[in-house]
Amino acid sequence: MPTEDKHILKLDRQVDKLRLTRSFESSSEGRKVMEEVFDNLTLGVIFKLTCEKRISTVDFPVSTGKEGNVFRATAPDGTLVALKIYRTSNATFKNIAKYIEGDTRFKGLTGNPRKLIYAWCTKEFKNLNRLEQAGVRVPHPTRFLKNIIVMDYIGDEVMAAPQLRSVQLEEPAKIYREIVRFMKRAFQKAKLVHGDLSEYNILIHEGLPYIIDCGQAMLTDHPNAIEFLKRDVKNINRYFRNLEVKVWSDETVLKYVQGVREK
Ligand SMILES: Nc1ncnc2c1ncn2[C@@H]1O[C@H](COP(=O)(O)OP(=O)(O)O)[C@@H](O)[C@H]1O
Ligand SMILES: [Mg+2]
Numbered sequence: 001m002p003t004e005d006k007h008i009l010k011l012d013r014q015v016d017k018l019r020l021t022r023s024f025e026s027s028s029e030g031r032k033v034m035e036e037v038f039d040n041l042t043l044g045v046i047f048k049l050t051c052e053k054r055i056s057t058v059d060f061p062v063s064t065g066k067e068g069n070v071f072r073a074t075a076p077d078g079t080l081v082a083l084k085i086y087r088t089s090n091a092t093f094k095n096i097a098k099y100i101e102g103d104t105r106f107k108g109l110t111g112n113p114r115k116l117i118y119a120w121c122t123k124e125f126k127n128l129n130r131l132e133q134a135g136v137r138v139p140h141p142t143r144f145l146k147n148i149i150v151m152d153y154i155g156d157e158v159m160a161a162p163q164l165r166s167v168q169l170e171e172p173a174k175i176y177r178e179i180v181r182f183m184k185r186a187f188q189k190a191k192l193v194h195g196d197l198s199e200y201n202i203l204i205h206e207g208l209p210y211i212i213d214c215g216q217a218m219l220t221d222h223p224n225a226i227e228f229l230k231r232d233v234k235n236i237n238r239y240f241r242n243l244e245v246k247v248w249s250d251e252t253v254l255k256y257v258q259g260v261r262e263k
Contacts, residue, residue, distance in 0.1 A: 041088055041147070042085060042146075042147060045146045045148050046083075046148070048145060049150065053075075054081070054150050055073040055074065055083070056074055057073060058072075058073045059071065059072040062160045066092075067215075068086040068092070070082055072160065073153075079153075080155070081150055082139060082152065082153040083148055083149070083150055084124070084149045084151070085148050086120065086147040088114055088117055093113035097116060099215075100120065100123070102218065103123070103222060104219065105123070117147055120215055121144050121147055121148065125141050125144035127190075127214040128141040128149075128214050131190050131211065131214060133190065134185045134190035134192075135185045135189065136182045136185050137182065137208060137210050138211050139154050155205060161203040162203065163201075163202065163203060163204075164239070165199035167204045169243070172243045173245045175204075176236070176240040179236055183253075183257045184257045187258060188258075191220045192217045192218065192219060193220060193222070193225045193228050194211065194214065195228040195231075196213060196232075197211070198232075198239070230254060233250050234250055237249075
């Protein structure tokens, strides 16, 4: 396993443990994770978000990922928000560079790692906006600043909404159809392909699916867009087929999403 992955795995375990104990801020491990995640630059951004009254407290980590972390935070009026914080490391830069390259919206970006990570955040924010406008259920994005995106928190006081993969659905066929409809709206109205759609990047809250993790979503004219769309369709069909939902064939979904009429 590459060192970076090992490191993340370790962080992940720590976060998991903290999630169970919930004594995040007071424990020494908690402080260690805090130091890791909140480099000076990120602290500056959080400070600014506090001044803007977007948030009043950062509560606890919801997840540790390869490129960043998601935290629950609370706004001054008590509403819960999610902070997606990208790590400003070189490893993050390498992971995301390949996606930015073919995106016409980010032409002419220099090889400056930090700028690229900011651009990535901008991209995720814009993608969320476009998807929302197109009628795809996503967490409503409210602000992005440097390496942080602020969006609605999906979940309640007790816990964050679970990923699709860990939910026993009451009406899986209904959820399946809605997700396929979301793919269609994304493609035809937002002109976007998610590119990493799976049971990991869909949250279920109050019985409804929310599409998340839209940083890598690409325009439909991206050279690899159709390849990624095929993969998304395959993932969703595989997942729901295993739940014994009568799914459409991959080809049928692909045509439906793209708006190509069947002969
Ligand atoms: N708006 C949100 N509300 C609640 N939980 C969220 C939200 N966004 C992300 N999460 C949680 O954080 C996890 C990681 O977020 P995601 O955007 O998928 O980033 P990653 O790139 O790390 O996969 C999700 O699987 C979900 O559990
Ligand atoms: Mg994800």
